[in-house]
Amino acid sequence: MTGLHALHMVIGIILVAYVARRAWSGAYTPENHNFLEGTGLYWHFVDLVWIFLFPLLYLIGRH
Amino acid sequence: MPAHVQPLRVYFSVFLALMAFTALTVFAAFVNLGPANTFVALAIAVAKATLVILYFMHVKGNTKLVPVVILSGLFFLFILFLLLAADYGTRGWLGVPGR
Helix, strand or coil, rough: HHHHHHHHHHHHHHHHHHHHHHHCCCCCCCCCCCHHHHHHHHHHHHHHHHHHHHHHHCCCCCC | CHHHHHCCHHHHHHHHHHHHHHHHHHHHHCCCCCCCHHHHHHHHHHHHHHHHHHHHHCCCCCCHHHHHHHHHHHHHHHHHHHHHHHHCCCCCCCCCCCC
């Protein structure tokens, strides 16, 4: 599960880097930023998975 | 669409709250609460997930249809976990080896 999550993260980092580069050159406007919005949603989905994976893998059964 | 964008201060506050929850969940993991440990860890995780969905995924302030779709998805997930728990909890009731 950690490996699959790492794969999702690598995809996310590439997407966010691409969006950041495009945003710097002014590609996104208040009218058109759908790709940026979608990338943000994807990144926070990966975020959500880790919120549950971290306690399940590393914290439960620790004491 | 940009109507749901919050001031930058809100996003930093949510980030700080998530960090505080992470510290809390690590602290709670080292305190022996018996079976309640799992429950506490998952309850904090649900609280953090709610913050991320509401603020970072812009569900708060969006059309009411969005939460409805999310909740119906979570409801279906709940049914799947319930079936899993029903199977796991009743293993061995029949007294048949391997069943």
